[in-house]
Amino acid sequence: MNMARARPAPAPEPPRVGATLARLRAEQGLSLDELSRKAGVSKSMLSQIERNQANPTVAVVWRLANALGVGLAGLLDGDQPVEPAIVTVAAQATPTLRSPDGSHELRILGPIELAGQFEWYELILQPGGALVSQAHEPGSREHLTVLSGSVEVTSGDESQRLKHGETARYRVDRAHAIRNVGKSAATALLVVMHSA
Template identity: 45%
Template sequence: MSHTNTPQIGPIIQRERKARRLSLEQLAALSGVSKSMLSQIERGAANPTFAVLWSLTRALKIDFSDLVGGRAAPADDSAIEVVTAFQTPEIKSADGACRMRILGPPQLVGVTEWYELEMEPGSELDSAPHAPGAFEHFTALSDGFEIVSGDQSCTINAGETARYRADVPHRITNRSTKVARGLMVLHYR
């Protein structure tokens, strides 16, 4: 019986992450895999599950077979890429009341990012300042959002867009009595 060497996945993940200019924190947000787990995987100190590897390959847009085969293939830029709902990374608040689906591609993290936001009634997404010069553009798909940026605030309803500084503390609150949805674009200068 012939034995093959176990693929060295950590260095491939690290190479692909760096090629896309992603920090560990950015890849963690895109993949749903914790920053500490990513660090352990890259160092070869952890043995990731299939689910973790699947999440990482989807976030990095590499084929799973290329990852376990010891190489990663460049994405075909001429093709139409379809990301299924199952493959779309999601971030949830600790209480589960706010859900953000990451709609933007990993290679644009830190440049332009976009998200679909869904919030339970009365919940809020409270954010620390992003990088200097960062702006958010939030379009309400339902009524009753309150936007706070620094010491400024406003209320927006379905179809309206608020554009505001995101390099100061900022917050989005669902003031309605229903689940509310919106689209957010974060642009770094």
């Protein structure tokens, strides 16, 4: 009787940290020399790791993770990008919506993934300019804080004037508007909270 020998399953490959290491180093603006000094790992070893020509020991991974300010998993799990603690958006990269007549503009300050739930904007109204909106879903509210100038907020049949430093909180499940009633441009922070 001819019995074939069972072959052992191949051992899984160790994690390849090269691409993750290179990405994290680039995100932090570190050269190989700088990371080498911070981590106490030779520049040639770092280069080999990034090109997947060497697999680092646990001690080396630990030193690299500490130098980069990430956990061990941040280096070992290359499929999961490590989100930086602080994300900045340059002023020129902030999306802006301008009315066709130039009477107002909204700078979108909130992240796009929260749109329809929680939104915030910088609103700039020229003299006589107005942001007029139809009703949002039932239960929705806006919070408007005037940073400069003076505005009038209308919600349904009610209106209220606001000056620098004042905040209005009002229902927007009815027609509503924000108007510049002053003689100079008005600026405000506008937060929209949609009902769930």
